[in-house]
Amino acid sequence: MSKPRAVILLSGGLDSATVLAIARSQGFDCYALSFDYGQRHKAELDACRRIASDLGAVEHRVLSIGLGEFGGSALTDLDLAVPDKQEPGIPITYVPARNTVFLSLALGYAEVIGAWDIFIGVNAVDYSGYPDCRPAFIKAFEQMANVATKAAVEGEEQLHVRAPLMDLSKADIIRMGARLGVDYGLTVSCYQADEAGRACGICDSCRLRAEGFRAARIADPTPYQKKNTKS
Amino acid sequence: MSKPRAVILLSGGLDSATVLAIARSQGFDCYALSFDYGQRHKAELDACRRIASDLGAVEHRVLSIGLGEFGGSALTDLDLAVPDKQEPGIPITYVPARNTVFLSLALGYAEVIGAWDIFIGVNAVDYSGYPDCRPAFIKAFEQMANVATKAAVEGEEQLHVRAPLMDLSKADIIRMGARLGVDYGLTVSCYQADEAGRACGICDSCRLRAEGFRAARIADPTPYQKKNTKS
Numbered sequence: 329m330s331k332p333r334a335v336i337l338l339s340g341g342l343d344s345a346t347v348l349a350i351a352r353s354q355g356f357d358c359y360a361l362s363f364d365y366g367q368r369h370k371a372e373l374d375a376c377r378r379i380a381s382d383l384g385a386v387e388h389r390v391l392s393i394g395l396g397e398f399g400g401s402a403l404t405d406l407d408l409a410v411p412d413k414q415e416p417g418i419p420i421t422y423v424p425a426r427n428t429v430f431l432s433l434a435l436g437y438a439e440v441i442g443a444w445d446i447f448i449g450v451n452a453v454d455y456s457g458y459p460d461c462r463p464a465f466i467k468a469f470e471q472m473a474n475v476a477t478k479a480a481v482e483g484e485e486q487l488h489v490r491a492p493l494m495d496l497s498k499a500d501i502i503r504m505g506a507r508l509g510v511d512y513g514l515t516v517s518c519y520q521a522d523e524a525g526r527a528c529g530i531c532d533s534c535r536l537r538a539e540g541f542r543a544a545r546i547a548d549p550t551p552y553q554k555k556n557t558k559s
Numbered sequence: 560m561s562k563p564r565a566v567i568l569l570s571g572g573l574d575s576a577t578v579l580a581i582a583r584s585q586g587f588d589c590y591a592l593s594f595d596y597g598q599r600h601k602a603e604l605d606a607c608r609r610i611a612s613d614l615g616a617v618e619h620r621v622l623s624i625g626l627g628e629f630g631g632s633a634l635t636d637l638d639l640a641v642p643d644k645q646e647p648g649i650p651i652t653y654v655p656a657r658n659t660v661f662l663s664l665a666l667g668y669a670e671v672i673g674a675w676d677i678f679i680g681v682n683a684v685d686y687s688g689y690p691d692c693r694p695a696f697i698k699a700f701e702q703m704a705n706v707a708t709k710a711a712v713e714g715e716e717q718l719h720v721r722a723p724l725m726d727l728s729k730a731d732i733i734r735m736g737a738r739l740g741v742d743y744g745l746t747v748s749c750y751q752a753d754e755a756g757r758a759c760g761i762c763d764s765c766r767l768r769a770e771g772f773r774a775a776r777i778a779d780p781t782p783y784q785k786k787n788t789k790s
Contacts, residue, residue: 426667428707429667433624435659436659475695476696
């Protein structure tokens with residue numbers, strides 16, 4: 329009997345790599361989906377390819393979308409500096425409707441390959457500033473998805489959006505991934521990694537990641553840049 | 560006082576051109592959004608540009624997305640023939656999750672420009688075979704959008720997805736557009752238009768369009784190919 333299929337949104341970071349390992353451990357054939365949307369660095373796309381291969385994804389697709397053309401985010405607008413510290417409220421690194429767009433494309437992919445499960449590495453604890461990382465958003469997207477596609481309307485199954493990291497701390501995520509064999513040295517979390525994928529060690533994402541390894545009492549395999557590029 | 564802004568999904572066809580005219584007539588500054596997603600012909604993108612200009616859109620953006628890479632539709636897969644006649648059920652010309660993807664990108668655009676209204680030319684009468692053209696889908700998307708974005712979560716407004724053609728016949732749409740000054744000679748509905756935008760006159764979309772002009776008792780300005788390319 330063939331395994332059920334799942335689409336896994338893969339960003340190249342620590343969280344989505346863990347999600348891929350979780351989906352595999354739950355018995356899914358994993359179809360990884362990444363996006364080239366005008367992000368500052370391509371290091372994370374290289375990381376996606378390494379992770380998908382290392383964790384046995386059946387297929388890995390990289391879709392190009394012109395999301396950066398809208399502007400409005402430090403992650404795609406090179407004129408905005410990436411902030412070193414987390415400010416209250418919604419971070420400047422927010423990309424408009426990013427998870428909505430990514431899940432929508434995952435939904436199309438799921439329909440084409442006949443998958444009923446979409447996995448996404450959102451986490452309400454660390455990213456409480458992003459509206460599209462909250463349980464209410466995931467639930468609302470799932471409800472929409474079940475009236476949106478040919479498969480959901482004609483089929484006997486329901487589409488599920490799985491967010492297995494939602495209530496986990498960064499340390500919890502790292503411990504789980506380590507048990508499932510994730511090589512975190514392959515992952516890139518840094519907002520301003522260099523071309524080789526080495527982290528700055530300064531930005532908010534780097535800080536959360538380093539704290540996670542310390543709290544999990546697991547050695548941090550992150551390659552850091554020798555000279556920090558703090559501006 | 561400045562006008563409120565609205566995002567208009569513009570495909571180059573008769574319906575979305577009418578929607579743009581409707582939004583303008585309702586007092587919105589119109590920001591048109593079109594997609595290059597691997598469709599068979601670029602004629603419709605040329606049509607989008609002419610329509611946006613002719614109907615006074617404040618801005619027109621064309622976003623590239625790799626939707627065609629998924630395959631599974633006659634509109635993006637050149638190995639599948641476009642059917643001449645409408646079959647019962649969901650048409651082969653269905654693109655997986657297309658309106659979900661398009662509305663998601665419109666949502667990102669709306670957030671960046673500060674718009675609370677997104678207009679889409681879906682129509683339950685003519686396209687009853689597409690799940691993502693039904694009122695239930697539009698409503699579910701709107702509910703999702705209102706928990707998805709920084710603007711909706713922080714703002715005092717609610718986001719609205721407007722589908723003003725939902726219950727209109729093709730003839731009703733054409734009569735309304737004609738009253739609002741739409742030049743339908745600029746629009747391309749045909750699934751297999753040639754590079755100059757001339758219609759085949761055979762496909763399902765051409766048939767519906769021609770019937771609409773006849774029923775509306777308005778002269779059909781569609782440029783047709785002299786020699787039909789029926790395969």
